[in-house]
Amino acid sequence: MLIKSAANIPSSEITDKRLYMDRRTFIRSATGATLAVAGAVLGADSVVRAAQPAPHGKRLENVKASTYSTGERPNTWDQITTYNNYYEFGTDKEQPARLAHALITEPWTVTVAGECNKPAVYHLEDVLKGSTLEDRIYRHRCVEAWSMVIPWVGFRLADFIKKCEPTSKARFVEFTSLSDPKQMPGARVPVLPWPYVEGLRLDEAMHPLTILVVGLYGEVLPNQNGAPLRLAVPWKYGFKHVKSIVKIRFVEQQPLNTWRRQAPQEYGFYANVNPTVDHPRWSQATERRLPGFFKNSKTLIFNGYGDQVASLYSGMDLKKNF
Amino acid sequence: MTSNQAIRWVAKPALFLGSLGPATWLVVATLTGQLSANPLADITNETGVWTLRFLGITLAMTPLRRITGWNAAVRFRRMLGLFAFFYGSLHLLTYLIADRLAGLDFPAGLVAWQTVNALARATVSDVLKRPFITVGFGAWLCMLPLAITSTAGMIRRLGGRRWQLLHRLTYAAAVAAVLHYWWLVKADVRRPEAYALAVGLLLAFRVWWWRRSTKAPVTRRVAA
Numbered sequence: 001m002l003i004k005s006a007a008n009i010p011s012s013e014i015t016d017k018r019l020y021m022d023r024r025t026f027i028r029s030a031t032g033a034t035l036a037v038a039g040a041v042l043g044a045d046s047v048v049r050a051a052q053p054a055p056h057g058k059r060l061e062n063v064k065a066s067t068y069s070t071g072e073r074p075n076t077w078d079q080i081t082t083y084n085n086y087y088e089f090g091t092d093k094e095q096p097a098r099l100a101h102a103l104i105t106e107p108w109t110v111t112v113a114g115e116c117n118k119p120a121v122y123h124l125e126d127v128l129k130g131s132t133l134e135d136r137i138y139r140h141r142c143v144e145a146w147s148m149v150i151p152w153v154g155f156r157l158a159d160f161i162k163k164c165e166p167t168s169k170a171r172f173v174e175f176t177s178l179s180d181p182k183q184m185p186g187a188r189v190p191v192l193p194w195p196y197v198e199g200l201r202l203d204e205a206m207h208p209l210t211i212l213v214v215g216l217y218g219e220v221l222p223n224q225n226g227a228p229l230r231l232a233v234p235w236k237y238g239f240k241h242v243k244s245i246v247k248i249r250f251v252e253q254q255p256l257n258t259w260r261r262q263a264p265q266e267y268g269f270y271a272n273v274n275p276t277v278d279h280p281r282w283s284q285a286t287e288r289r290l291p292g293f294f295k296n297s298k299t300l301i302f303n304g305y306g307d308q309v310a311s312l313y314s315g316m317d318l319k320k321n322f
Numbered sequence: 323m324t325s326n327q328a329i330r331w332v333a334k335p336a337l338f339l340g341s342l343g344p345a346t347w348l349v350v351a352t353l354t355g356q357l358s359a360n361p362l363a364d365i366t367n368e369t370g371v372w373t374l375r376f377l378g379i380t381l382a383m384t385p386l387r388r389i390t391g392w393n394a395a396v397r398f399r400r401m402l403g404l405f406a407f408f409y410g411s412l413h414l415l416t417y418l419i420a421d422r423l424a425g426l427d428f429p430a431g432l433v434a435w436q437t438v439n440a441l442a443r444a445t446v447s448d449v450l451k452r453p454f455i456t457v458g459f460g461a462w463l464c465m466l467p468l469a470i471t472s473t474a475g476m477i478r479r480l481g482g483r484r485w486q487l488l489h490r491l492t493y494a495a496a497v498a499a500v501l502h503y504w505w506l507v508k509a510d511v512r513r514p515e516a517y518a519l520a521v522g523l524l525l526a527f528r529v530w531w532w533r534r535s536t537k538a539p540v541t542r543r544v545a546a
Binding site for chain 1: 358359360361362363419420423424425448452453454505506508509510512
């Protein structure tokens with residue numbers, strides 16, 4: 001009988017049991033990591049989440065009607081307060097409605113600086129003082145090709161600019177939004193360079209259609225819509241309507257607005273609503289009037305406010321200055 | 323009940339019903355007004371995201387089988403892949419109706435040859451003009467032959483090897499779908515990034531597995 005000797009394997013060649021087990025741990029943890037990633041993706045991505053409409057606020061007194069209002073039927077309070085962009089509270093449309101309630105809007109100050117005779121820190125009451133509040137029912141056109149009709153309450157920005165007494169050097173107005181990571185979860189994420197900055201040419205800012213908004217449907221403006229003070233320039237895309245304004249600066253040079261800084265080939269300084277100038281990634285020729293099923297409406301040049309504002313841009317190439 | 327029967331009569335029907343969940347929920351939410359103020363955007367986004375998810379889950383079946391040794395995983399792959407195609411087709415259909423058709427005029431009424439013609443032209447020009455639409459449409463085109471050749475008869479007709487080669491188009495579909503998502507967001511790319519990472523890991527696993535199995539010397543395997 002042939003008795004085989006045991007295989008002569010030096011102990012150094014036998015894989016250490018620890019290492020051997022490690023391989024399994026590695027595979028297991030790699031699997032775990034993959035599943036965790038997949039889980040995070042699946043969990044973090046529910047596109048539609050129920051958003052509660054804003055609670056109704058204090059009614060504003062002495063609000064006058066305005067001939068600048070459109071006769072179109074406004075969107076509902078629920079629609080306006082649950083669907084909008086306010087990236088400081090997150091990039092989903094329903095996030096402002098879910099997260100903005102904690103924002104403290106009282107007291108509120110606006111810092112005025114730059115080329116003017118009255119630079120100061122203004123309390124909100126002083127910004128409003130002497131101005132007439134008006135109902136302004138405006139068409140609101142988002143650059144994403146949806147639109148609403150919104151009954152803002154506001155007053156002419158020109159009223160406040162006059163108080164600040166801009167000097168002859170002031171050619172543009174720059175606005176800055178609040179960016180407070182403590183109150184605004186979206187501002188903790190660098191999806192945009194914070195704070196949010198926007199700008200207007202001085203003559204655009206002085207135009208009677210340009211208003212500072214403090215209310216909606218006759219009530220104090222809900223936080224998610226940019227309380228306590230936001231801009232409305234109805235012939236421009238929504239991203240020009242800077243929210244929760246904390247600073248206004250009069251400047252000589254054209255300000256670099258946030259979206260233009262982010263993607264200059266996609267967003268311009270003027271951002272006038274224009275059906276013939278497409279966003280590089282989608283068409284602006286038509287828009288979906290929310291809630292809008294099936295038939296889109298034709299986008300109007302200057303969002304239908306051409307009679308009032310076209311003269312501001314006479315002789316300008318609107319394709320170049322988009 | 324054998325495990326074979328359990329898969330056939332319990333697990334697969336359960337997976338089928340579960341996979342219909344998102345679509346069912348969308349229909350119910352639309353009819354009961356639970357979507358946002360822009361329901362068409364919600365439907366577009368949800369169907370798109372579920373296409374990506376099903377593509378990812380489908381691609382996870384083979385790694386799951388290799389790592390756990392649970393060979394039955396492969397038996398769910400076809401259904402999952404077909405659901406990716408199902409949600410992708412709903413997504414495409416939403417785009418065709420809510421984006422393309424809704425932007426047209428209907429001088430001859432909605433139901434007219436002219437409408438079909440105009441819709442086709444509007445779609446083709448959009449697909450050619452916008453890169454994110456191009457890759458999105460490309461992803462759907464990659465899935466189309468896979469759905470058509472998903473039957474046992476087609477596998478037989480094509481031959482296993484050629485069929486397998488053709489069905490690697492899934493990889494292209496997944497990559498194109500991630501690009502489509504990435505290029506459409508305005509600034510916040512965190513979600514597209516997460517999907518890119520998931521798809522990247524799933525494809526990297528295949529490369530790793532392939533290198534591992536071609537490198538391992540045959541003799542060692544025999545000795546072991």
